[in-house]
Amino acid sequence: MAFLTVKDISHLYFTEKNYTKALEEISLDVEKGSFVSLIGPSGCGKTTLLSIIAGLIQPTQGEVLLEEEAISKQNSSIGYMLQQDYLFPWKNIIENVLIGPHIQKNLTKEITEQAERLLEEIGIGNTKESYPNQLSGGMRQRVALARTLITDPKLLLLDEPFSALDYQTKLKLENLVMEILKKYDMTSVLVTHDIGEAIAMSERIVLLQSNPGRIAKIFNVPKEIIKLSPFDARQEPSYSEFFQTVWKELESLE
Amino acid sequence: MSNHEDQLLFTKFKRKKKKEKRLVLSWQVAIFVVFFVLWETLSRLHWIDPLIFSSPSRVWSLFQEKIADGSLLMHLQVTGFETIAGFILGTLLGILIATLLWWSPRLSKILDPYLVVLNAMPKVALGPILIVALGPGYVSIISMGIIIAVVITTIHIYSAFREVDENYIKVLRSFNASRKQIFIEAILPASFPTMISTLKVNVGLAWVGVIVGEFLVSERGLGYMIVYGFQVFDFNLVLLSLLVIAVFAGVMYKVVEAIENKLIHHKS
Structure with a gap:
């Protein structure tokens, strides 16, 4: 059993006149100490999914388990x-x-x-x-x-935490966060719209498509990139090649 | 640029600031002086009827007389006490009701039309009923002050509570904060600036409520002095009470401002 299990999550948003399906049958496993990124076009429900994983929103269907226990029953913080x-x-x-x-x-x-x-x-x-x-x-x-x-926290959820910063600060902070995460062996999920950031930081990248939000593809980041710090990863030859692969997939969704 | 030159520029800047401040103050003093001099002159020349508009010198001599026999101080004490009580109780009650509304969104939905109607209603019109119900004493006068302040306080503060950024609440909820903790840690401190501005409005409203209350009860206080002056056609008395009210409303306003500076220190 994985450390974090997202099981058949579907979520609907209701308004008085209408409803929208934000997420449909999302299932995902995250191993202890690993780093997963969620990317996708805007409106694909990335932030909703993160809020559900955090236990801040109750999903319409499905459940989130952390160490085989429902997230809503956790007493330690996320x-x-x-x-x-x-x-x-x-x-x-x-x-x-x-x-x-x-x-x-x-x-x-x-x-x-x-x-x-x-x-x-x-x-x-x-x-x-x-x-x-x-x-x-x-x-x-x-x-x-x-x-x-x-x-x-057992689990660290990052909702575009670097997007409001200037580029230089962002690179420095990415390195710092990765250092800290490795040191404390933390499990993390990052939501971002920056493909480069997702590649530089994570081990796996989950690509979501919109209307309704569904998993389109899961990428495994090449081993040689994972080893490097986010800053150095961007200099690695295979980085731009992998960037193109992800970019093309993302383009085909929009 | 050398350190010395920087220092010189700074001194220049400070001097300019000081000059601006002095200019504003001298204009304020000038308006004050011109107003009273003009009032006195026009009254002496009978360009305005001294019987109705009195004059500063007459008001001043009446002031000395009333201070000497102790009656002004007595009236001021009564009204001052009633106003401060009405102000504090009205504000606290308003905050309390706003808290209840925040606590229960359903209650706030239910009460919404009633709040709107109560706010639009001239609460002064309740005066006669209050006096019959609570007796012609300071209790009904203070209630008048409370009623006038409480509805608008509730509406303002409740909307401030609701305007607090959801993400602050999200941060607290990620630490498993209870609703009470969210209120104490985020909602209440984030609404302090609105509370202070409401206090400033309430200073004025409490005076209105109390003076109207005293009009109706007509026993003691500055409101009573105004009504009495009107009845015996002594407008010196009316204007004296008005000036005293102006001074004390100003003092209360300054006190609220001092509280503001103390509470919102992080504004820097």
């Missing part, structure tokens, strides 16, 4: 990183990082020290007393990463 950082502007950085333990009434001295070490590790140790509006976009997204990691 790490969820959004497109923007959504740091609370009235809390300082360390308070923002500690919001998870605070919510879970688990705010101990060790956790606080761990949060400080984590901020140190991702290169923003001197900002803990600052407020979010004093930080740049890249730094804020680092804080959001620390906030997600501090609760020690």
